[in-house]
Amino acid sequence: MxxxxxxxxxxxxxxxxxxxxxxxxxxxxxxxxxxxxxxxxxxxxxxxxxxxxxxxxxxxxxxxxxxxxxxxxxxxxxxxxxxxxxxxxxxxxxxxxxxxxxxxxxxxxxxxxxxxxxxxxxxxxxxxxxxxxxxxxxxxxxxxxxxxxxxxxxxxxxxxxxxxxxxxxxxxxxxxxxxxxxxxxxxxxxxxxxxxxxxxxxxxxxxxxxxxxxxxxxxxxxxxxxxxxxxxxxxxxxxxxxxxxxxxxxxxxxxxxxxxxxxxxxxxxxxxxxxxxxxxxxxxxxxxxxxxxxxxxxxxxxxxxxxSGVELLTGTTRDEFRFFLVPTGIAAMVNDVALPVVLARYGIDPSVAQVYAASRPGASAGDLLAAILTDKAFRRETVRLADAHTAVGGRTHVYEFDWASGVPGLGACHALELPFVFDTLAGAEPLTGPNPPHQLADEMHAAWVAFASSGDPGWAAWDPDKRPVQVFGMPSSLQLDPRVEDLAALDNAGS
The missing domain is CATH 3.40.50.1820 (Alpha/Beta hydrolase fold, catalytic domain)
Structure with missing residues (x-):
C-alpha cells in the first residue's frame, strides 16, 4: 500500500x-x-x-x-x-x-x-x-x-x-x-x-x-x-x-x-x-x-x-572552470597573446600565469586560464571559508574531487562530483563519459552520509597550518595543502 x-x-x-x-x-x-x-x-x-x-x-x-x-x-x-x-x-x-x-x-x-x-x-x-x-x-x-x-x-x-x-x-x-x-x-x-x-x-x-x-x-x-x-x-x-x-x-x-x-x-x-x-x-x-x-x-x-556552531564540509573539483571554457570553445580560442588580456579583465595579475605554467609543462593558454580561474573563483575561496570557520571554533572538513571525466577535455570539471555524491551514475554518462567508477561513488556518497549522521566524513578536520584535504580520485588520498604554490601566487600578486 x-x-x-x-x-x-x-x-x-x-x-x-x-x-x-x-x-x-x-x-x-x-x-x-x-x-x-x-x-x-x-x-x-x-x-x-x-x-x-x-x-x-x-x-x-x-x-x-x-x-x-x-x-x-x-x-x-x-x-x-x-x-x-x-x-x-x-x-x-x-x-x-x-x-x-x-x-x-x-x-x-x-x-x-x-x-x-x-x-x-x-x-x-x-x-x-x-x-x-x-x-x-x-x-x-x-x-x-x-x-x-x-x-x-x-x-x-x-x-x-x-x-x-x-x-x-x-x-x-x-x-x-x-x-x-x-x-x-x-x-x-x-x-x-x-x-x-x-x-x-x-x-x-x-x-x-x-x-x-x-x-x-x-x-x-x-x-x-x-x-x-x-x-x-x-x-x-x-x-x-x-x-x-x-x-x-x-x-x-x-x-x-x-x-x-x-x-x-x-x-x-x-x-x-x-x-x-x-x-x-x-x-x-x-x-x-x-x-x-x-x-x-x-x-x-x-x-x-x-x-560557528554548525559543522561544515566544503570543497571543489580540481578543474572547475573547464566546464565553462572547454565545451563552449573558449579555452581553444585563448592563445598566449590573449591570456594576459583576459586575466587582466578579471583583475588578475598576468604574471600569475608564469607560476601556473611552471607546474604544468605543455599546458596551453586555455588550460592555464581554466586553472587560474578555478583557483580564483573556487579553490581559494574554499580555503578562506575553511580558515574563517575554523578560527571561530567551527569544525570543518575540506575535500577536492580529482577524478577526470571520460569526456575529452573536461577534466575534473564543475558539477562532475554530483552523480558521485548522489550515487546516481546511471544516466550521467554525457558528463562522466563511459564506465565511471562506481567505487568512487560508493566512497563519496558514504562520506556525505557519514557527515550528515555524525559530523565526521572520515578524514582529519581542517587545520589552517597543515591544511588537510581529502582528494577523491582513483585512488583517493588525504593530502596536505595541495598545489600551495598556485594559491600563493594569486595571493602575492594581489589578484
Whole structure:
C-alpha cells in the first residue's frame, strides 16, 4: 500500500520503490504568481483530502542551457507557476530519529530544479537518510534588487522550506534536530550565505558547500544596475509594478540578454565591482547584501562567529572552470597573446600565469586560464571559508574531487562530483563519459552520509597550518595543502 503522511498543510500520498518511499512535489509555499512574484513567500494553502505526491513538480521559469552545456547536463524543464515545492525520499515514514539532508540545487541562480535525475534521493534514503530537495525562485523574481520588493526572495524561499522541514520532517521519520543543508554551485553559495544569515539560526546543524563560496553576494547598488538593465530591455521602469506586469517569458528573455551583455562587455566594471568580481562573466544575479537576510558579505559574518556552531564540509573539483571554457570553445580560442588580456579583465595579475605554467609543462593558454580561474573563483575561496570557520571554533572538513571525466577535455570539471555524491551514475554518462567508477561513488556518497549522521566524513578536520584535504580520485588520498604554490601566487600578486 502506498504510504500516506500527515503534514501541516494536509495529507500526502507517496509511492514505494525498492524499499524507498518518495513524496514528490509537496508545496511548502504558495505559487509566486501575479503580485506575489516579487513578494516574500507565504506558506502553502492547506488542502483537503489526500494529495497525490507521486510525480515531479514544476520548475521555475528558466532558459535551457546553451547546446554545449545542455549536452552535458541534459535539458530537463518542467515550467509551471506552482514551483515552490519539495521532494522527499525516506527509508521509513513510520520511523523516527533519522538524519535529514536538505538539497539546494545550483544553476547560477537562474536555472535548475529539484526534478533533475541526478538529484534523485533514493540512494540517500537507502542508506538511512531522509533526503529533501528544494525548489526556489530563480532569476529576476528570485534575486533582482528591486525598490519596493523584499530582498533576496529566492533565499527567503529557501528559509521557508527549511522552516517547513523543521515542522514536517518527523512525519517522514526524520530528526528535525539533525538537519544538514547542502548545495552545489549557486546552491553552495546559498548554503554559505545561509550559514552566515541570522534568519537561518537553528534551522540546520550541519552544512555542505560544494563548489560554492562565501563571498558570492552583490552590493545593492551593483545589483540594481543589473535590474535597471533588465527593465531597459523591456522598455519599462525598474519598479515592482512594471516588472510584475511583464510576461514571464519576456522577462526571461530580457534577463538572458543582460547576462549575455555582461559576459561580452569590453568594460565589465560598469556592471559594478561586486557583480563582476563574483560572476567572472558567468553569472549576473546574486544574493544581495541587504542588512537583513544578508547583513554583510557572508565570509565577514562567518569570520566574526556567525554559524560557528554548525559543522561544515566544503570543497571543489580540481578543474572547475573547464566546464565553462572547454565545451563552449573558449579555452581553444585563448592563445598566449590573449591570456594576459583576459586575466587582466578579471583583475588578475598576468604574471600569475608564469607560476601556473611552471607546474604544468605543455599546458596551453586555455588550460592555464581554466586553472587560474578555478583557483580564483573556487579553490581559494574554499580555503578562506575553511580558515574563517575554523578560527571561530567551527569544525570543518575540506575535500577536492580529482577524478577526470571520460569526456575529452573536461577534466575534473564543475558539477562532475554530483552523480558521485548522489550515487546516481546511471544516466550521467554525457558528463562522466563511459564506465565511471562506481567505487568512487560508493566512497563519496558514504562520506556525505557519514557527515550528515555524525559530523565526521572520515578524514582529519581542517587545520589552517597543515591544511588537510581529502582528494577523491582513483585512488583517493588525504593530502596536505595541495598545489600551495598556485594559491600563493594569486595571493602575492594581489589578484
Amino acid at each position: 502506498d504510504p500516506v503522511v500527515s503534514l501541516t498543510g494536509g495529507r500526502v500520498r507517496g509511492r514505494v520503490t525498492g524499499g524507498v518511499s518518495a513524496f514528490l512535489g509537496i508545496p511548502y509555499a504558495a505559487a509566486p504568481v501575479g503580485p506575489a512574484r516579487f513578494e516574500a513567500p507565504r506558506p502553502a494553502r492547506p488542502w483537503d483530502g489526500v494529495r497525490e505526491a507521486t510525480a515531479l513538480g514544476a520548475m521555475a521559469t528558466q532558459a535551457l542551457y546553451a547546446p554545449p552545456i545542455a549536452a552535458l547536463l541534459g535539458t530537463t524543464n518542467l515550467p509551471g507557476d506552482d514551483h515552490l515545492h519539495v521532494n522527499v525520499w525516506t527509508p521509513d515514514p513510520a520511523g523516527s530519529g533519522l538524519p535529514v539532508m536538505v538539497w539546494i540545487h545550483g544553476g547560477a541562480f537562474t536555472r535548475g530544479g529539484n526534478a533533475l535525475a541526478v538529484y534523485d534521493g533514493s540512494a540517500f534514503a537507502r542508506d538511512g537518510v531522509v533526503l529533501v530537495s528544494v525548489n526556489y525562485r530563480l532569476g529576476v523574481p528570485g534575486f533582482a534588487a528591486l525598490e519596493g520588493a523584499p530582498s533576496n526572495r529566492g533565499l527567503r524561499d529557501q528559509l521557508l522550506a527549511l522552516a517547513w522541514v523543521q515542522e514536517n520532517v518527523a512525519a517522514f521519520g526524520g530528526d528535525p534536530g539533525n538537519v544538514t543543508v547542502f548545495g552545489e554551485s549557486a546552491g553552495g553559495m546559498s548554503v554559505a550565505t545561509l550559514l552566515a544569515s541570522p534568519a537561518a539560526e537553528g534551522l540546520f546543524r550541519r552544512a555542505v558547500v560544494q563548489s560554492g563560496t562565501a563571498t558570492a553576494v552583490a552590493d545593492e547598488d551593483d545589483a540594481r544596475l543589473v535590474t535597471k538593465a533588465v527593465a531597459a530591455q523591456l522598455g519599462v521602469p525598474a519598479t515592482v509594478e512594471a516588472l510584475g506586469a511583464a510576461d514571464p517569458e519576456q522577462l526571461l528573455e530580457a534577463q538572458n540578454a543582460v547576462a549575455l551583455a555582461l559576459a561580452q562587455a569590453p568594460d565589465p566594471a560598469r556592471w559594478g565591482a561586486s557583480v563582476i568580481r563574483n560572476g567572472l562573466g558567468v553569472m549576473s544575479l546574486f544574493p544581495t547584501v541587504d542588512g537583513d537576510v544578508v547583513p554583510d558579505v557572508p565570509l565577514a559574518r562567518i569570520a566574526a562567529g556567525a554559524g
